[in-house]
Amino acid sequence: MEIYQCKQKVKCDFAGCKNVADYSLVKSGLLRRDICLCEECMQEIYECISKVRVPKALESPFKLNKRLKKDEK
Numbered sequence: 582m583e584i585y586q587c588k589q590k591v592k593c594d595f596a597g598c599k600n601v602a603d604y605s606l607v608k609s610g611l612l613r614r615d616i617c618l619c620e621e622c623m624q625e626i627y628e629c630i631s632k633v634r635v636p637k638a639l640e641s642p643f644k645l646n647k648r649l650k651k652d653e654k
């Protein structure tokens with residue numbers, strides 16, 4: 582999964598959101614289908630994910646980084 586600055590003027594993919602997208606999420610390898618999100622929705626998703634993901638990262642950010650690198654291979 583990679584994240585890019587969204588260069589096209591497309592609408593945010595989040596249901597009910599009418600903002601222009603600021604970011605594109607691309608899952609490489611499969612058929613290319615970008616998910617475009619605006620700053621606002623990205624922040625909301627981040628906050629949502631952080632509720633289940635951040636506690637471990639706060640405890641040991643270096644270990645988490647190592648784990649992420651390992652997962653990429």
Ligand SMILES: [Zn+2]
Nearest residue numbers: 593598619622
């Ligand atoms: Zn949005």
